[in-house]
Amino acid sequence: MTDALSTTFAALADPTRRAILARLALGETSVGELARPFAMSGPAVTKHLKVLERAGLISRGRAAQQRPARLEAAALKAATDWLAEYRRFWDAKFDGLDDYLKELQQGDGK
Amino acid sequence: MTSAPGVGTEVTIERTFAAPRELVFDCMTQAEHLARWWGPHSFDVPFSESDARAGGKIRIDMRGPEPYGINEVHGEFLEIDRPARLVMVLRAFRGEDGSWGIEHVTTMEFTDAPGGTAMHMTTVVKQVSEELLPALAGMREGWSQSFEKLETYLGELGD
Numbered sequence: 001m002t003d004a005l006s007t008t009f010a011a012l013a014d015p016t017r018r019a020i021l022a023r024l025a026l027g028e029t030s031v032g033e034l035a036r037p038f039a040m041s042g043p044a045v046t047k048h049l050k051v052l053e054r055a056g057l058i059s060r061g062r063a064a065q066q067r068p069a070r071l072e073a074a075a076l077k078a079a080t081d082w083l084a085e086y087r088r089f090w091d092a093k094f095d096g097l098d099d100y101l102k103e104l105q106q107g108d109g110k
Numbered sequence: 111m112t113s114a115p116g117v118g119t120e121v122t123i124e125r126t127f128a129a130p131r132e133l134v135f136d137c138m139t140q141a142e143h144l145a146r147w148w149g150p151h152s153f154d155v156p157f158s159e160s161d162a163r164a165g166g167k168i169r170i171d172m173r174g175p176e177p178y179g180i181n182e183v184h185g186e187f188l189e190i191d192r193p194a195r196l197v198m199v200l201r202a203f204r205g206e207d208g209s210w211g212i213e214h215v216t217t218m219e220f221t222d223a224p225g226g227t228a229m230h231m232t233t234v235v236k237q238v239s240e241e242l243l244p245a246l247a248g249m250r251e252g253w254s255q256s257f258e259k260l261e262t263y264l265g266e267l268g269d
Contacts, residue, residue: 032211082238087121090233093148094125097137100147101129 004056008079011055016040017048024071025057031067121233128226135193135220144170150181156180164188168198188215195219199236213237 003050011017020034049069052058056075061068127134139162145155153174158229161167168185197220198215203211213236221228 009235009238083121083235086233086235087123090121090123090231094123094127097147098127100143101127101133101137104133105129 004075004080005082007055008057011051011057012079013046014051017052020045020048020069021057021071021076024069028061028068028070031069036071047074071094121235123231124229124231125231126223126225126228131193131220131222131227134227134229135196138196138218139187139190139192141170148172149174153181162187162190162192166190169201193220210237 012021016038021032023029023037031042031045031049034049035042035108038045049058049060052062052069057072058069059072061070120238126209129137137147139160141158141160145158148158148170149155149172153172154182155170156173157169157171159167159169164187168183168187170183172181173179173227174181181202182204183200183202184204185198187196187198189197197215199215201210201213205211214233215236216231216233218254219230221230
């Protein structure tokens with residue numbers, strides 16, 4: 001079983017999909033418009049959109065031909081919040097390493 | 111091609127440590143060092159091993175006050191090039207179904223710098239559980255405590 005956050009990160013791991021999200025942050029966009037900067041075919045873009053949709057990062061309109069895509073900000077925020085917390089986790093660890101290195105070099109003279 | 115700010119699965123940290131490269135590298139790879147700085151000061155490390163070569167296993171068990179109990183960190187080194195570069199995969203928070211709460215691949219590169227050693231670290235998160243977020247925040251509070259326990263230990267060594 002893969003939970004939502006892992007699915008989100010897997011979706012974000014592709015640079016094309018990240019670029020698609022950046023474009024959608026500017027507003028709802030059609031498949032044709034999304035494909036243009038990549039010189040990619042409609043079906044190729046649609047494959048990426050399906051991955052993003054499964055991860056809850058975008059939703060797509062119902063209009064049969066166009067199915068414009070829209071960014072779902074809450075899911076993206078969950079991922080970016082997680083990454084920010086994860087970074088702070090490492091920063092705090094390294095603060096501890098700073099202290100340890102100072103003690104090692106001042107301390108027991110081995 | 112630009113990506114949205116904050117979007118991605120990589121975390122990059124750059125930091126300078128006031129120590130020579132060999133010592134900093136050894137702190138990242140030798141069990142006797144890891145056991146002393148890896149955990150917050152309210153934890154002890156009843157077991158640690160670190161086989162500092164490509165494919166070598168990493169294992170750090172941290173024991174903390176309730177509700178933490180014993181937290182196992184497993185992993186292996188993918189690349190080791192002392193004192194310049196290491197790549198390791200780490201896994202922790204194993205669930206009842208055997209899956210890992212977190213799996214991440216971390217690359218560290220060390221260069222000489224004014225004042226000591228510059229580290230460039232990139233971590234790619236491969237797998238993570240949503241429940242981990244509050245656990246990470248709690249552990250982070252533990253990490254930010256000062257190293258009173260270590261000072262006491264080093265003082266005892268000097269006696």
